[in-house]
Amino acid sequence: MLPSIFIxxxxxxxxxxxxFAGIAVAILFGVFYFSKYYDIKKEDIFxxxxxxxxxxxxxxxxxxxxxxxxxxxxxxSNLGWKETLIRxxxxxxxxxxxxIGGVIGIYVYAKLFKLSFxxxxxxxxxxxxxxxxxxxxxCLCAGCxxxxxxHGFGQVIFNNNKYSNVPIGVPLFPTQIVESICNLIIFIxxxxxxxxxxxxxxxxxxxxxxxSVVRFILEFxxxxxxxxxFLGLSTSQWISIILFAIGIGLxxxxxxxxxxx
Numbered sequence: 001m002l003p004s005i006f007i008x009x010x011x012x013x014x015x016x017x018x019x020f021a022g023i024a025v026a027i028l029f030g031v032f033y034f035s036k037y038y039d040i041k042k043e044d045i046f047x048x049x050x051x052x053x054x055x056x057x058x059x060x061x062x063x064x065x066x067x068x069x070x071x072x073x074x075x076x077s078n079l080g081w082k083e084t085l086i087r088x089x090x091x092x093x094x095x096x097x098x099x100i101g102g103v104i105g106i107y108v109y110a111k112l113f114k115l116s117f118x119x120x121x122x123x124x125x126x127x128x129x130x131x132x133x134x135x136x137x138x139c140l141c142a143g144c145x146x147x148x149x150x151h152g153f154g155q156v157i158f159n160n161n162k163y164s165n166v167p168i169g170v171p172l173f174p175t176q177i178v179e180s181i182c183n184l185i186i187f188i189x190x191x192x193x194x195x196x197x198x199x200x201x202x203x204x205x206x207x208x209x210x211x212s213v214v215r216f217i218l219e220f221x222x223x224x225x226x227x228x229x230f231l232g233l234s235t236s237q238w239i240s241i242i243l244f245a246i247g248i249g250l251x252x253x254x255x256x257x258x259x260x261x
Contacts, residue, residue, distance in 0.1 A: 015142035022134030023053065026127035034123045037198045040115060048120055051109040052102040059101020063094040067235050095132065096215075096239040102128075118201075125204045126190045129211065133183035140176035147173030148223040154178075165224075173221045182214045200257075201250040208247030216240040 143166035
């Protein structure tokens with residue numbers, strides 16, 4: 001793969017560049033497309049996204065740290081405190097932690113500037129799958145979130161990587177590519193149906209249900225061990241169950257409101 005690229009003689013991690021591209025595309029859709037259906041200024045959408053990004057960064061890092069707590073004593077004894085802190089700082093983000101942190105960031109912005117949290121959620125959540133679809137390509141380049149050993153169609157092989165502990169020279173299941181494609185499909189469906197469900201939580205519900213199912217299944221094909229396991233399921237699978245329930249609850253809530261009207 002391509003863990004880093006050189007620009008004007010300087011080395012840059014490919015993951016960061018691609019993640020930034022994903023953020024830029026998500027901002028464009030949020031500010032110039034989804035926001036046009038609601039009476040919220042484009043500037044507010046942009047600044048709210050910045051709050052959400054701060055929350056995403058904090059949440060994704062915190063959940064990563066939580067998942068590796070059981071392994072920290074061993075890691076510290078092998079690497080020492082300094083090297084352990086460097087590794088935690090440089091890498092390790094959990095997407096679901098980012099979602100939680102992002103929602104908190106949106107809530108804080110809504111409260112500070114007296115805007116509708118519901119409208120902001122309905123504008124910004126639909127941008128998540130396109131950001132995620134692009135971001136997972138970054139994961140593929142970086143060698144993180146890799147799949148289990150797999151000999152078949154679409155297998156990926158990493159020949160060198162200094163940014164992750166991905167197995168070198170071993171055929172792996174392309175979890176990053178599969179998840180990227182699934183997120184792109186989810187986003188396309190949202191684009192095609194968004195106008196029909198403006199003013200309701202149904203788009204948010206659709207994303208919650210569809211992505212949680214995708215993520216729950218793909219977790220069985222992941223090969224990276226540092227994800228936290230409880231009662232045979234990973235941390236992300238437990239969160240997927242909760243997210244699925246939230247999505248179903250939103251569908252029921254919206255259908256009940258429609259019947260009452």
